[in-house]
Amino acid sequence: MSTFPALVLVHGAWHGTWCWQPLIDHLPDLDVRTVALPSNGHDPAVLGDLYDDAGAVAEAVAAIGGPTVVVGHSYGGCPVTESAAAVGNVHRVIYLSALMQDVGDSVLSLVGGVHPPYWDVHEQPRQGKDCGYFEVAEPLEALYGDVEPHLARQSVARLGRQSLASVTQPLTEAAWHTVPSTYILCEEDMAIPLALQEAMAARAERTVRLRSGHSPFLSQPAELARVLRDELAFSIHGRRSSLA
Structure with a gap:
């Protein structure tokens, strides 16, 4: 039985729990949970919001009960930031090229309220403020530049x-x-520039660097698994894992 805390993985925009599978395959001895965020899906009429996502994260963590480390990727950093402190059993939050913001901030506040060019935005103003959805334009370049081509195409089809x-x-x-x-x-992320990551990372207790694009759970899952083991070990022992 693993002596590590449970690991909760929270995906980013457009993705689902499916994106974590290559990483999970490299962590067979750990208690790994994934969270499906309500803000993502295929039917625009039923998409949730940030607070729905935060509630889903909190529910997943609370269900574990014991020590937990939560990983948020990209947008997933937002609901993790919103919810992780209130649950009580989170020993560490890991931001994986993720948004690490403060109270009062939103995703769009990072970019002056202007939608990034790789967002394909579909507003629905008649249904109320901030209604609508967005898809990702040119996902192969923005999200999967260093992912094996066949896997990258499969992933695009599931967004x-x-x-x-x-x-x-x-x-x-x-x-x-x-x-x-x-x-x-x-370091080679085409979706969240390295300079922006570094500015947010200044808030973190610890920083780690990967020479990867936006989706290392697909492009280099073994290396990401090694890094996560180190952080799990540090969260309970204050040192790196001997299993790394």
Whole structure:
């Protein structure tokens, strides 16, 4: 039985729990859970928002009960930041090329309220403020530049739509103020520039660098698994894992 905390993986925009499978395959001895965020899906009419996502993360962590480390990738950093401190059993938050923001911030506040060029936005103003969704344009370049081509194409085919509400709503909590945190920088990320990652990572207790694109769970899952083992070990022992 593993002596490590449970590991909860929270995907980013457009993705689902499917994206973590190559990484999970390299962590067979750990208790790994994944969270499906309500803000992502294929039917725009039922997409949730940031607070729905935070609730899903909190529910998954609370169900574990014991020591837990939560990983948020990309947008997934937002609901993790919103929810992780309140649950009580989170020993560390790991931001994987993720948004590590403060109370009052939203995804769009990072870019002055302007949608990034690789977002394909579908607004639905008649249904209320911030209604609608967005898809990703040119995902092979933005998300999967260093992923094996066949796997990259398979992943593109599985991407969903992301609610606009999830990226306009502000954080009301910021877990990294009270929960130990690690930031994993992806140095060749085409979706979240390295300079922006580094600015956010300055808030973290620890930083790790990967020479990878935006999706290392697909492009180099073995190396990411090694890094996560180190951080799990540090969260309980204050040192690196002897299994790395």
